[in-house]
């Protein structure tokens with residue numbers, strides 16, 4: 001089976017340059033760290049575009065496919081511009097994500113709005129900017145969406161988010177498709193929702209069903225299983241309610257390679273299974289081949305991103321662990337402390353050093369749990385060395401915080417030896433810019 005770029009540990013352009021330093025996107029990583037300071041998020045445009053091409057080629061055999069990048073993985077104006085240029089639509093989950101892609105000039109008819117507790121303001125914004133689909137999650141939202149659409153005298157184009165009852169083997173916090181989930185209508189609630197739409201909520205038009213099973217998935221059987229359940233439901237609903245639903249949104253979830261031990265499936269393999277299954281269910285349930293929506297997030301953006309850190313203090317516990325601390329950690333990458341996620345790293349300025357030792361990379365935040373990588377063999381680290389952590393494109397910046405009142409890092413886009421800032425580093429003034437001191441406290 002053809003391999004795809006999401007299966008790589010490092011960006012495609014990663015190599016050692018003539019100075020013996022790590023190079024990504026034709027840029028010397030040590031020079032990037034000097035120029036922009038650290039911690040620094042770096043995104044390799046070639047890798048990102050190559051992954052988009054993989055998806056387009058893989059699903060090209062099924063022209064009824066709509067690819068919607070799950071922007072929760074990394075949502076910035078420049079990234080939205082690249083994805084839109086590659087022909088992707090967007091899965092958004094907040095007013096902030098909708099606003100970001102809208103301001104980036106994205107075709108809003110290719111945007112879907114999803115989430116289990118969308119607010120009145122967010123739904124209003126979504127309808128005002130003309131998002132293509134709203135995935136309605138629950139009965140409360142059906143009523144709210146209908147009310148807002150009615151007040152604007154428009155019909156909201158929607159999908160019903162359902163819980164298909166499929167469990168996947170990933171971290172419990174990132175499973176979503178199992179029966180007792182906070183997301184979506186239970187299969188037994190679908191008919192009541194459809195009846196309400198047919199009889200009461202005249203300002204909502206349902207086009208199909210939406211589900212998402214989980215994230216960082218390696219099991220290929222999950223997607224066909226999900227399609228089986230959704231197609232069966234669609235055919236049943238269409239017959240029972242005399243409808244013509246024909247859209248199936250199977251969510252995202254394809255995994256990536258964080259460490260050598262991870263073997264994620266290729267986009268081509270997944271696409272073939274999905275397409276074959278769509279043809280199969282269309283015959284089996286006598287439905288027209290469904291229009292497919294997919295919402296990959298991690299597998300689109302993760303591999304193209306790395307984070308650069310500068311090494312600071314270190315501590316050898318007598319007869320124990322050697323901790324080496326870097327200038328970032330759980331605020332710029334909360335995944336190790338939240339999900340026990342594992343990462344791989346290299347020392348950008350010591351690519352040719354063979355003298356290695358086993359260390360634990362500690363973050364700079366005030367928590368014992370702020371450990372970025374446990375027990376990794378690296379060249380002997382000294383203060384000032386530049387550590388490059390791979391596969392940080394997804395769910396790092398997007399989940400970053402200002403914990404300990406530390407500024408969020410900058411992000412640069414690299415390509416053909418050029419580097420451009422796409423997110424400015426926060427300043428100390430940014431940190432206090434929203435603070436107010438009530439007059440009565442002022443002396």
Ligand code: LLP
Nearest residue numbers: 070212215216251252253295296297298395
């Ligand atoms: N569609 C829906 C409805 C989703 O809920 C998600 C992710 C996606 C698509 C994209 O899934 P992906 O292709 O990225 O796996 N913060 C966690 C991941 C949470 C994913 C939430 N939903 C992490 O860092 O692992």
